[in-house]
Every structure is written in C-alpha cells, then in structure tokens.
Amino acid sequence: xxxxxxxxxxxxxxxxxxxxxxxxxxxxxxxxxxxxxxxxxxxxxxxxxxxxxxxxxxxxxxxxxxxxxxxxxxxxxxxxxxxxxxxxxxxxxxxxxxxxxxxxxxxxxxxxxxxxxxxxxxxxxxxxxxxxxxxxxxxxxxxxxxxxxxxxxxxxxxxxxxxxxxxxxxxxxxxxxxxxxxxxxxxxxxxxxxxxxxxxxxxxxxxxxxxxxxxxxxxxxxxxxxxxxxxxxxxxxxxxxxxxxxxxxxxxxxxxxxxxxxxxxxxxxxxxxxxxxxxxxxxxxxxxxxxxxxxxxxxxxxxxxxxxxxxxxxxxxxxxxxxxxxxxxxxxx
Amino acid sequence: xxxxxxxxxxxxxxxxxxxxxxxxxxxxxxxxxxxxxxxxxxxxxxxxxxxxxxxxxxxxxxxxxxxxxxxxxxxxxxxxxxxxxxxxxxxxxxxxxxxxxxxxxxxxxxxxxxxxxxxxxxxxxxxxxxxxxxxxxxxxxxxxxxxxxxxxxxxxxxxxxxxxxxxxxxxxxxxxxxxxxxxxxxxxxxxxxxxxxxxxxxxxxxxxxxxxxxxxxxxxxxxxxxxxxxxxxxxxxxxxxxxxxxxxxxxxxxxxxxxxxxxxxxxxxxxxxxxxxxxxxxxxxxxxxxxx
Numbered sequence: 001x002x003x004x005x006x007x008x009x010x011x012x013x014x015x016x017x018x019x020x021x022x023x024x025x026x027x028x029x030x031x032x033x034x035x036x037x038x039x040x041x042x043x044x045x046x047x048x049x050x051x052x053x054x055x056x057x058x059x060x061x062x063x064x065x066x067x068x069x070x071x072x073x074x075x076x077x078x079x080x081x082x083x084x085x086x087x088x089x090x091x092x093x094x095x096x097x098x099x100x101x102x103x104x105x106x107x108x109x110x111x112x113x114x115x116x117x118x119x120x121x122x123x124x125x126x127x128x129x130x131x132x133x134x135x136x137x138x139x140x141x142x143x144x145x146x147x148x149x150x151x152x153x154x155x156x157x158x159x160x161x162x163x164x165x166x167x168x169x170x171x172x173x174x175x176x177x178x179x180x181x182x183x184x185x186x187x188x189x190x191x192x193x194x195x196x197x198x199x200x201x202x203x204x205x206x207x208x209x210x211x212x213x214x215x216x217x218x219x220x221x222x223x224x225x226x227x228x229x230x231x232x233x234x235x236x237x238x239x240x241x242x243x244x245x246x247x248x249x250x251x252x253x254x255x256x257x258x259x260x261x262x263x264x265x266x267x268x269x270x271x272x273x274x275x276x277x278x279x280x281x282x283x284x285x286x287x288x289x290x291x292x293x294x295x296x297x298x299x300x301x302x303x304x305x306x307x308x309x310x311x312x313x314x315x316x317x318x319x320x321x322x323x324x325x326x327x328x329x330x331x332x333x
Numbered sequence: 334x335x336x337x338x339x340x341x342x343x344x345x346x347x348x349x350x351x352x353x354x355x356x357x358x359x360x361x362x363x364x365x366x367x368x369x370x371x372x373x374x375x376x377x378x379x380x381x382x383x384x385x386x387x388x389x390x391x392x393x394x395x396x397x398x399x400x401x402x403x404x405x406x407x408x409x410x411x412x413x414x415x416x417x418x419x420x421x422x423x424x425x426x427x428x429x430x431x432x433x434x435x436x437x438x439x440x441x442x443x444x445x446x447x448x449x450x451x452x453x454x455x456x457x458x459x460x461x462x463x464x465x466x467x468x469x470x471x472x473x474x475x476x477x478x479x480x481x482x483x484x485x486x487x488x489x490x491x492x493x494x495x496x497x498x499x500x501x502x503x504x505x506x507x508x509x510x511x512x513x514x515x516x517x518x519x520x521x522x523x524x525x526x527x528x529x530x531x532x533x534x535x536x537x538x539x540x541x542x543x544x545x546x547x548x549x550x551x552x553x554x555x556x557x558x559x560x561x562x563x564x565x566x567x568x569x570x571x572x573x574x575x576x577x578x579x580x581x582x583x584x585x586x587x588x589x590x591x592x593x594x595x596x597x598x599x600x601x602x603x604x605x606x607x608x609x610x611x612x613x614x615x616x617x618x619x620x621x622x623x624x625x
Binding site: 007014022031032055059063064065069077080087088256272273275278280281283 | 393499602
C-alpha cells in the first residue's frame, strides 16, 4: 500500500501519528523536569492514552517501518514514557502510613520462623557466654572488649558495677547526642545485617550469636555480683525494642540467605529479588524501632533511675510490640 | 583492563510490549555516583554547619545518617528512579521484570549501600575505626571481602550491584532522541522527489540492496549538510550506480543528493512493501527475500 505520490507507506503512517508522539514527548519532558504534579488533570489523563498510542506505533514501526531515525525515536519515547507512567508513588502519605499499618507487620509475620531462629541464635549465644563466664570469669574478655566494657569487667568492684547501672552515661555529651549515637550505630549494624544476608546468611548467624554472647557475658558478670534485678532493669526498657529490631534485621538476612540457597521453583535471581524487596521493608521498620530504642536508652534510662519504673516501661514496650506484630494489618475474617 | 559493556536488555511492560534499553556501563554509573556523592557531601556540610551554629554537635550524627541513607531513597522515589547524578547521564533504575517501581524496591536497593559503598569507603579512609584492635590476618581477609563488595558490579555483564540483586532492579540508559524530518516525505522535505520526478527505478534495480544498506544510506543523507558530505555523496552515488546498473551515470552530474534521495525513497517504498507481504531482506548478500 504505497501512497499515491509514490512515497513509502510509512510516510503516511508518520503523518497521521506524529502529532500524538510529539504531544507525549512534550508531556514526558515536562514530567521528567518538574514532576507529574506540574501537569494539569487534563494532561495527566492524556498521558496513558498517548503512551498506549506510542506503544502501538512502536509495534508497527518495529515490524514494518524502515526509517531508522523514526524507529529510534519511538523506542526512546516509549521507554521514557513507560518510566513516567509506571513511576513510584511519590507522596509521603501514600507510602508511609500503609507501610506502618500493613506492610511492615505483615512482612514480619511472613518471616515468623526466621525471627524465631534469629531469636534462638541470640539466646544460644547468650547462654553459651553466660555459662562460660560463670565457670571462669576470665573468659569474659573473649566476648567483651575493653572499649565495649568501659569499666564493666570482672576486675571492677561490685559497687563500681552497681554505679554503671545508675550513672549518667550521657553527662558529658548531652542526652540527645547520646541517643543519636546509639541510634545511628545500631541502625548501621542492622542495615549491615540485611546487606550481608546475601552471603548465604552465614555472617548473619555469626552476628546474632555474637550479639547474644555480649549480652550473656555481661549478664553473667552482673548476676555473679547479685545485681540481676538492677541489670535487667537497665537493659530491658530499651533492650526489648532494640533486641527485637536486631533480631528482625537478622531474620531478614537469614530469609535472604535462605532464598539464595533454596530458591525453589524460581531462579535464584528472582527468589533473591523477591526476598530482598520484602526484607527491605522489614529493615526500614527496624531502623524506626532502633530510633525509638535509642531514644529510650539515651534519654529515658538516664532520667529515670527507679527500678520499678524501668520494668514497667519494658513491659509496656513488650506488650505494644506483641500487639503490633500480632495484629496490625491482618485482614478481618 | 575490564571492558565496559554495551549490552542491550529488554523488559516486558505491563502492556506486553518489549521495551529495549542499553545497560548502563560501569563508567557511567561511577560518574553518576561521584556526582551524587558530591551532592551528599555538600548537603552534609551545609546541614552540619547550620546545626553546629544552631545547637552544637547534638544532631550532627543523626543528620549524617539521614542524609547518607535518605538521599538516594528520596531522590529515586521523587525522580522516577533517577537521582540528580543519574539524570545527568540519563541513567534510570528499572525493574528487571518490567513492573512499576515501588518504594519497597527503592528501599531494598539503597539500604545495601551501607555494605557496598559506605563500609568500603570507611575501610579506605579510616581502617582503624573499622577494625579497632584487630590486626594481621583478620584485617587482610576482611578488607579483601569488603573490597570485593565494592567491585561486585564488575563481575557480571549487567553491572548489577548487590542492591540490584536484592531489589530485582537494573540500571539502564534512556536518553531522549530527536525526531528528524522524514527523508522520504515530499511534504515535509521540499527537495524530496515524487515518482513523476527526474529519477525512475525499475523493480530489478530495487532488489539489489537490503535494509542494512538502506539504513546506511539514510545516515549518509542525514549528514548531507555537513562540510565533507559532497565527496561522500559522490562516492556513494557512483557505487550505487555501478551496483544497480544505472544507465546513464553521467547525466546525474552534480545532482548526487537528489539522486540518492530519490533512490532512498524508492528503495524504502519497495522494502516496506515487501515487509508488509512478510518478506524481509536484511542485507544485499541475502540472495532472495527471506520469510522472517
């Protein structure tokens, strides 16, 4: 079917459609520069219509148009329009609330077993270190290095140890600085745990064990000196949240490692990407939890010295997290 | 030396159309990253300065943390899978399976920067902060491992970093292309000939060349206004005349461009018509028109 002037049929094809292409081109350029919200409602409605028109032109051009420039142009236009049409949601409220109310707790429930295993690893490491330190207090130094201990070691007197539980760590730095330090440090560790999950989850196992050991060794020391009640009142108010967050990050790392080793019916890459996406949400949530924990540890614990109050807060947090992960985002039957 | 790739990859859009992209080269990604990191540095500096003036060192660590992680997540979410540095080089993040990008995906691919980028950077800038009291073998093994993470994209042809693996994303180049005038359209191009005009080609003369040669000719004609073009046009005209057995090459005289344009139009008309009939001829070496 050639045009009556002897020109290729694609000349006519282009004449009929290029106005639509150029309209889409202008829209895409504008969105790329200023965002979707810069278009009026009318133009936003045109976007998908024009996009589909260009896709159909592209299909025709690929199969039967021999103008190379035209084909390159349509390829590029379709690709750019696709990226604009299937763009991520950009408004904060569209993203954050659904994730807090549904996405995060649901993702955590989907890896309930991994969470259990991660928690078990922490407990295992803790029990191991506890037993070793109780039987020979010199082994304490295997688990806790000098910087971490900062005076909390078997050489210290009981009175000195008691002091560390009620002293104001933050005196020199200011409460918020201390809280911030704790938060950024813990979050980096948590994110790290997620990132290294892809090495078959092995480093994650070590990290969880080590965290447990640290806790177990210190626990052994304080138990030995008869400071058990005070020790747990010092650890638990923030520890409930912080340990849970670290366990969640560890579980995320384990889940990723598992998908890599046992991808099931899918290819490894597909399995990895699927787990990676779900676990990314878990880790982001954990970072938020660590922010809370850092605040409790850096501010609340320094201000509140009463043991019963500290336990109360720990219990409140434990109940709140159980309720949140147990029930938030479940569909009503 | 590691060669950069020019690998094409395609994703299937939700409409079922295959969209083709060129994989971003490692060098392009490195430049984009450097630009972004420079911006992160400036942001940190400005925020740090403001905070120090306002309230002392209190929030500094928090701001650094937020900027370090927030920059990429925020920019890629707001910028349709593209940070300022990426946009400069026309780089885009796309999903390997063609679906729409979500915040979840952008989180997944950017949280891993902690392991892939910031940890190795820290190793290079201040190893003591990382290893503390550890020495010897521990340092060497850990350093090797961490640097391996940094160079991971060079180990695969798609230049995937670990974040891309975990998020199922690819980074591709998507530059804008200009729509130039149609060389065969006499209405949009005043000098384009119509069939009644000066040069007529027989069916036999149009079966000599294939699509590849047509593309080359298009390229030559699009460059017809550049300084050296006349010599090229003359040479191409001569070669085509010889090949198709044009009766009277001398009569063309200096009208090379008009002749080539006429030939281009007739050739494209012929090949496109053959395509509509399901016959494809890719190159002149192809003896007969092939069924695709």
